[in-house]
Amino acid sequence: MRYFAFFYLLTTIIAAPTWGQEHDHGAGDAASNLRKIEAPKVFLDKSPRIVAYQLKRLDNQRLLMVEREITDAKYIPVYEAILARVGMSPQFQLESINALAQLQDSDSVTVTMATIDKLDASNRDENRTARQLAKTLLGMIPEQLKSNAIVLRTAAQSDNKLASAIATAALLISGQTDTELDRLTADVSGQLAFLEAITLLPEATQRGKFRSRVVSLLESSKNNVLSNATIRALGFIPDEPADSFSRLAPLVSNDKLRAATVRTLLTIPVQEREAAASLAATSFLVDLAEKTPAEERTTASFIDAMQLADQLLAIVPSKQAKSFRKRLNAVTVRVIRIRTVEEEMRYDIPYFAVEAGKTVQIVLENQDLMPHNLVITVPEALKEVAQLGLQVGPNNGWKKLPYVPESDKVLHATAMVPADQQTTLTFTAPKTPGEYPYVCTFPQHWYRMYGVMVVVDDLDDWLKNPVEPANPIGSNRSFVQAWKVNDLKDELDSGIRGRSPEIGKRLFAEASCAGCHKMEGEGGAIGPELTDVYARWKGDRVGILREVLEPSHKVDAKYVMQRILTVDGRTVTGVLISEDNAKVTLLSNPEAKEPTVILQDDIEAMVPSSVSMMPKALMDQYTKDEVFEVLAYLESVGSPTKP
């Protein structure tokens, strides 16, 4: 068992390969790669095979230390290596795209597309890199994409399916006539690329434009692969939800299409779900639940189906709903699936309801890159539990669970779930109705990562008429906008002018910035001190804004999150404080009183993450003015002349 666990972890957790990549032997032990970092000498004037071999031997940190300039074609392999490398932060990808465009007398679209085409989408790491590059490509202005239509059209024909879809998406963004679209979707492979392209388009409005074409593909489809792709694509198009629901709901009875159908139906808001179709689907799903053998009731697709059935019960007439509920309760435990959102430090659902005294199962899927747990507390005890959890620390928690205090205010708790893993928590809901918070007690997460379990006497009544619970930490803030750099950058100069640092300072604390960053000596130490951030950025306001909104765009080497896999299978993450031959010292979280010390002998692998420890979306509950206040505060402290 140890054997499998070990290799599972190696292949899934380690983003950057740490030993020999081609022949799989002898590129050095993981620890020493991190230990000695010297600028490597690469013989760029030698034959391509030699250069490629040398570059391949370098880990990301060393690769970035290789000399490179945009004035000499000999640096092309260096930029190509950076661009294709897993786990590179976007700033270096952009730098390489621009450099290659110049060196190859090409343009950034061609360069990016060529790189994507060379990546192997069936390899997990390369797939990730390709999708990251796709974001860059699709974020380019439509005119730029349009001027490279020939390149994109050629790439759309690639055997590399992911590259083909990305190229198609770029074409869609650049604007396509109907004739051109017809040509693109003339055969099945073109159609599949088109449907996958829909899912890659960054903006919902872009996706909506192609709804009718997706719908007609669904209507004309004669094979299941195409049908499933169509159904999946519809899930990415928020337009005409009621129509989508009516079209898809009957398909839940089709074994070959059910999984995709259920997933798409789950994306459709409850109020858009038509009653008769809902009833029919519910009826089918309840039958299905009864027919499904017990051992198959834990599969992801079954859980999805039951989630859908549970939601549809709110639409079904009460009497039938009660009967369905009874039948469902007889064969399955009610499952609530909660996912964590990558890099945003939040759960995907803000609240859910359970019936008092009934058994319920929570499946917590951690899709984030750092560990999270889920602790259910008695009403109004969220903050107290989180703070007690911090005090017990990683090793002395209730039932040995990290950061979970032994307290009568804690009802249930999961273990700390590592990245890309899941856990289940099955329990009997409290008998007393009320709003029971759930929270991640990993230090500093409780500010943002919480929700409410609403316990009600009659679940189906509540579902028919749900009431949003109160915010469990008393915050009256709600989502304003998912701020992007482009939303603010043009108004930066005028926006920052005339702000008062006192307000910014208060917001700096409220938005939990101060938990991790010092300003004039005050604040946490897990992130870089920001007192002189303005000077360090040489007054580049857009750069600072990007740091706030896209923390992973560029990560200061000193604050790279390291993920350590220990010999006995534990995962420890944190910022490296020191390392010697005997031990590694990490600061695991902003509130840790003591650094975590791990003996080198206990370390199986140590991998730097390309992702910042700082969550994204920290400003999404703040208004544009408030964002400017914070930026003005950052500026005021470092510069002697106040703005």
Next chain:
Amino acid sequence: MKRKVFGAAFLFATGLISSLAIAADIELKKGDHICLVGNALCERMQHHNYWESLLQQRYPELQLSVRNLGFPGDEPYERIRSENFGDPDKHLTHSKASVVMYFFGFNESFDGDAGLAKFSAEMKQLVQETKAKDFGKGVPQVVLVSPIAFESTEDPNLPDGKEHNARLAKYTQALANVAKETDTDFVDIFAPTLALFKKSEKRLTLNGAHLNDAGYAELAPILDAALFGEGGPSSVDTAVKVAVDDKSFHWWHRYRAVNGFSIYGARGKAGSDGTYNNTDVMERERTILDQMTANRDARIWAVASGKNIDSPIDDSNTLPFITPKTNVGGPNDPNAKRGKLGSLDYLTAEEQLKLFEMHDGFEIQLVASEEQFPELANPVALNFDNQGRLWVATMESYPHWQPKSKMDDKILIFEDTDQDGDADECKVFAGGLHQPTGFELGNGGAYIAEQPDILFMKDTDGDDVADTKVRKLFGFDTADSHHGIAAFEWGPGGNLYFEEGTFKYSQVESPYGLTRLSEAGIWKYHPKSEKFGVFANFAFANPWGHVFDRWGQDFIGDASPGNSYWAAPLSGRIDHPLKHPGGSQHRRIAKTTGGDPTYKFPTFYPKRTRPLAGCAMVSSRHFPPEMQGNFLVTNCIGDRTILNHEVTEDGSGFKGKEVAPLVSCKDGNFRPVDLQIAPDGSLYIVDWHNALIGHLQHNLREPNRDHSHGRIWRVKHKTRPLVKPAKIEGEPIADLLELLKVPEDRTRYRVKRELAARDTEQVLSSLKDWTANLDKADDNYTHHLLESLWMHQTHNVVNQELLETLLAAEDHRARAAATRVLSFWLDDIPNHRQLLEKCIADKHPRVRLEGVRAVSFLSGDEAIELALGVLENDVDDYTQFTLDETMRRLEQ
């Protein structure tokens, strides 16, 4: 008793050591326990007990117990040990140390000025930490002992010591400074030994760096005076020394017990009889040795105080031995089920003979058995001397000598006086040995493995009985007797190679610095220059086979997994703690040694059955032409056969294919473990002949382990004539050189061994003529030239012209061999970079691979650039591996 001593008022010539008033402020109390901790200088004192004898003579009334905890290669904070050996405190506590004498500085000094600060800091820390401890007799007294000087031996093959002594002086000064800062006693033996070496007529060291017996005799009064002042005993009392020797012998076998991994390490849990496992049984024996050591302390005090005692020491106060029950036989014996077990009803040799099945055309005869020669108990290795006589190592006490019994494993010589192939007479060249897992002849004597040492024993009066015994190499680990030094083999260029198995953590000192090796590998040692290091740093299980082909390419057999490897890719430089990846033990240790844990280095033919206890290459006109170059393997568990493989060149390397076995035997007790082509071209096989075979599968004291059987067999072709044995021993150099033309690899091997022992000037002078007069039209001309090059290497004489000729030879095998020679001569060939560049661009992949391998012994970006050149051509897997590993070394 308290003395102020002002020793070492020497002014060192360079002025580096100022006239410090170095005051050893040693106050010994009655019942003090003195522990010696440090490197080989310290460790070897227990084998040359002059100083302790003087100490005991000087203070018999104090009843001092001396325990030597030294290990060659130990540094203040780097002392590698096999699993669970125990940290220094554990052993100091076991010995209840009240006085700790630290011997450090020699190995550290090779780091020169760059290492001084670290050495000082570590010594300071060590002293402070030691003084803060209590090992059972209160705050220990600490004494720092300086390194000794390096002796200029005037042997041109050895360093003259000038650089060594300049460094050693600084490290001595550093120790003096630490002593002053920490208010600790310090004794300078550097300055007095420097003076001693200058005035001594006699050679006092083995190699310039390590004292020989005479050296320790001279050191004793110097150390005594430095510690306690003038006025000590004027000479060593032989009776006292005999008593100290006896005490040290018992302590040595307790502290440095062989089979440590099966005593306190992981395999201590093995060998359970339901009640007692290995740890129980063997720790009891170690306790008995502790008790016997204490009994001998008392004897020393009695003798030293002048009592005339000749009664044997009474050890009746010791605990009883634990004798485990047997796990052999019974209905569910797993070893019987797996076919590992032989039969406890041993057959006579005559009965066994009938059970052999032979390859077409071959027959087998008995050479010797325990029936005729009871000394032939548990034979493990064989060799032929330059007279053509068979030598055999036996390990009657295997797996472990038991206290209170006579330690008497042996090296035997068999004489075949009537030349009929079977032995007529058996002589004991050396007895009194412990686990001689391997041996090799050369330089007028025998190199004998006796972990943790390699002994050099010599017969000086011609009676075939060894008269001298020198611990020539030391610092090998003792973690496992059956992983001990084995498979000695002279390389074609005069290096002696020998192999060590897994679980072992060795530290070997040489005049050129310290080499550490953990978890198996092959060592290399040049007896002329005393250069010492690791040849193949690779996680073998227990490599027991190593053989060179006609062109100097070598092959390694790993016993337990039965894997055979081509050696060249595995023998580039990589330093502890890293290792080349892919051995059978690699996965277990990859975290420390580096590389993908799942990687397996390819065997050169698919292994069908395990294990491989020895290997040989057919090179004998007595064997049919189609068998020449075949790779023979002794299989003593899976098949009880001599496996037979054809070998062909394949890309940079070789590939083999199993063909019909040469010998197999239906007697399950047939345990072939070593084999060699004899001077007459026939093949001799050592039959360990034991029903039990596993080290791990039975308790070390399993009652059914056999201690009496052993056989030697001889395989002959039925119709082909034998080869006329070459006359080698004592023959004129010119005649010997002519013998370098004979086809048999083993004959040339013995000829080179003879020539290696002759006077360098005479050999080189004849060699020059011989080389000049070779017939260029001869088909074997290039090979003869290569033999000439190897003879230069053997005598540690560089011949650049000949080297370059061979690097440009038409035959790629000669170019590859010359490249290997170049890898040893890099320091002496100024244009080695240009030469290697050519090798790496050679048209044959093996030469390219050898070139890349050679680069692993260089360093810096230039070397990286050189190695990368190999990518200008296609690379096969072996070459890719060699490049990857060379890069890893250059990045290390």
